[in-house]
Amino acid sequence: MSNPVAQTLERIKGFKVPNIGKIPALLKREFLDSKTGFLTVPLVVAGFTLFAMILGLISLEIQFGDKIDLDLRNFEVTVDGETLTDSDFDDDMGKENFVQILGRAVSGATSAGIIMILPFVVFFGLLSSLYDDRRDRSFLFWKSMPVSDTKEVLTKLGYYAIVGPMILFGLMMVLGFFAMVVVTPFIWYHGGSALDLLWIPTPFISMWIGAAANFIVYGLWLLPILAWLMLASAYAPKAPMIFAIVPVGAIITVEVLFNNGQTYLAVALLDRIALDYAHIMGDIFEKGGHFHGDFEIRDLSIGDAFRALGASITNAKFWVGQLFTGAFLAGAIYLRRYKI
Amino acid sequence: MTTVIEARNVGKAYGKFRALQNVSFDIPLGRIVGLIGANGAGKTTLLNAILGLTRYDGELKVMGQNPSKNRAKLMEDVCFISDVATLPRWMKVSEVFDYVESVHPKFNRAIALDYMSRTTVPLDKKVRKLSKGMITQTHLAVIMAIDAKLLVLDEPTLGLDIIFRKGFYASLLEEYYDQNRTILVTTHQVEEIEHILTDAMFIREGELVLNETMDDLSERFCQVFVDESKADKARAFNPISEQKAFGKINFIFNGGIKSKLKGLGEVRRVGLADLFVAIMTGGKK
Numbered sequence: 001m002s003n004p005v006a007q008t009l010e011r012i013k014g015f016k017v018p019n020i021g022k023i024p025a026l027l028k029r030e031f032l033d034s035k036t037g038f039l040t041v042p043l044v045v046a047g048f049t050l051f052a053m054i055l056g057l058i059s060l061e062i063q064f065g066d067k068i069d070l071d072l073r074n075f076e077v078t079v080d081g082e083t084l085t086d087s088d089f090d091d092d093m094g095k096e097n098f099v100q101i102l103g104r105a106v107s108g109a110t111s112a113g114i115i116m117i118l119p120f121v122v123f124f125g126l127l128s129s130l131y132d133d134r135r136d137r138s139f140l141f142w143k144s145m146p147v148s149d150t151k152e153v154l155t156k157l158g159y160y161a162i163v164g165p166m167i168l169f170g171l172m173m174v175l176g177f178f179a180m181v182v183v184t185p186f187i188w189y190h191g192g193s194a195l196d197l198l199w200i201p202t203p204f205i206s207m208w209i210g211a212a213a214n215f216i217v218y219g220l221w222l223l224p225i226l227a228w229l230m231l232a233s234a235y236a237p238k239a240p241m242i243f244a245i246v247p248v249g250a251i252i253t254v255e256v257l258f259n260n261g262q263t264y265l266a267v268a269l270l271d272r273i274a275l276d277y278a279h280i281m282g283d284i285f286e287k288g289g290h291f292h293g294d295f296e297i298r299d300l301s302i303g304d305a306f307r308a309l310g311a312s313i314t315n316a317k318f319w320v321g322q323l324f325t326g327a328f329l330a331g332a333i334y335l336r337r338y339k340i
Numbered sequence: 341m342t343t344v345i346e347a348r349n350v351g352k353a354y355g356k357f358r359a360l361q362n363v364s365f366d367i368p369l370g371r372i373v374g375l376i377g378a379n380g381a382g383k384t385t386l387l388n389a390i391l392g393l394t395r396y397d398g399e400l401k402v403m404g405q406n407p408s409k410n411r412a413k414l415m416e417d418v419c420f421i422s423d424v425a426t427l428p429r430w431m432k433v434s435e436v437f438d439y440v441e442s443v444h445p446k447f448n449r450a451i452a453l454d455y456m457s458r459t460t461v462p463l464d465k466k467v468r469k470l471s472k473g474m475i476t477q478t479h480l481a482v483i484m485a486i487d488a489k490l491l492v493l494d495e496p497t498l499g500l501d502i503i504f505r506k507g508f509y510a511s512l513l514e515e516y517y518d519q520n521r522t523i524l525v526t527t528h529q530v531e532e533i534e535h536i537l538t539d540a541m542f543i544r545e546g547e548l549v550l551n552e553t554m555d556d557l558s559e560r561f562c563q564v565f566v567d568e569s570k571a572d573k574a575r576a577f578n579p580i581s582e583q584k585a586f587g588k589i590n591f592i593f594n595g596g597i598k599s600k601l602k603g604l605g606e607v608r609r610v611g612l613a614d615l616f617v618a619i620m621t622g623g624k625k
Contacts, residue, residue: 025439136428140423141428142428143411144420144421
């Protein structure tokens, strides 16, 4: 189906709009194909998390309710009839800090389960992205449609690198919201104002959007690895995971054996997956004057994402990686086109 | 007359094995062509080349396009079913139609749904829950709803029962085929498609050994059941095959000599399957 906006523009000005008309349909297909990993499993995990949280809060009340009295109106804790004073706490645990931590801890901790699913869903999703439909022969149906192999491969990459993870971030935002809903009666029960202690100090939408935007930039660093998984998926006659892992393991082993125990590939992989991006984020936090010194929560913002993007595209290592991305993708597209 | 497929010296080698060699032919619009060959003769390789699914040597133009370079564009005018049951098993039937509707400019959902309404295929079930026959019916609904010029079918009914197979070809002939469409089909069940073909192509060890209209074939070839006593007379006309059957000998002749054979016995049309066997085994038995 051609894009009506593009059609109108073409009619008015003879203007050629790049045809993105089929991409939403291709993304939707990827979503349907990966719904278990990106929706069903996270929803189940989210359900369990909320359930465990409710159960945990209730059991804490039952177990310690008569020993410890938490007064969230005056911000006092009384243990066995003895009220603790400020000096009993670490400086960091005053009310000001408590309200900053509470909402983030609640929504962050409950989302940990979902974020842990993400690498697995992306890893296995990409490994099967160009393999499963060859195995069950349904690639012959996809190929009978007027969609180019390049578009197919790039859409799959875009889905697993960006769209799919964004679905999970959306779920985390929703789960975070419900986690805060669950904590709300708990605060009321202890005489506090949920609005003051939880809902106002926690920017629960913007902090997830900020985190998601930063995740996209991190995803750009991972592109060579994601593209490698697709190449393995496009090539493998069976068991794509073996074809993805064994060559890497073999190169590292050969390096270690013949290069005095040194391995450039393993170091490069570690840099790619964690260290390079961590340096960039470290710089951003330092320049923002937050990371060190006072205890203060610093949410990731969209601004941080742009700063990280700026630091990435001016980083030579980033581009060396993208050369590999290009080569692996070209290989995957070629195999997709001609391998029967 | 518009030429749908133009092949000139098309070849394909896998290492030293030559799967196709020097294949040249033209297929015009409005034909139903049967591509017939033994297993491994190169049928699927040729079809894959036509569909842009594999690389090849030589020149090939399908709807004026180079299939190896422009598969996506070509698929706006070409449909194919390669193998049985290639629909994605994790999709619901209705999602298959959604997908095709959103990527194919020439797909008409109403036609697909009309055909489906005459089957028992449930639209809300996943493809993996359907029987093989139902999957084929769904695929046929997709194909029939696409306004294409060329339909390529590679063993589309393999493993289906006779009722589904008959229904499949009947639907194609009655509801799909017209003078503005060409169908290219391979199958091992030659007898079942023989009556719908306008042309036949025989392929052996990667080479095209016969490419004629069905009318020309029935003009050129004939068979006569001859009593053993007249066998030598029959052999004088150089039959391309002879086979004992029911106390008589079945001779197949080439060369439009029907009138000369009348004294030997009843002259009959040769079935495509018999003709294929006669030409492929290439000798007297």
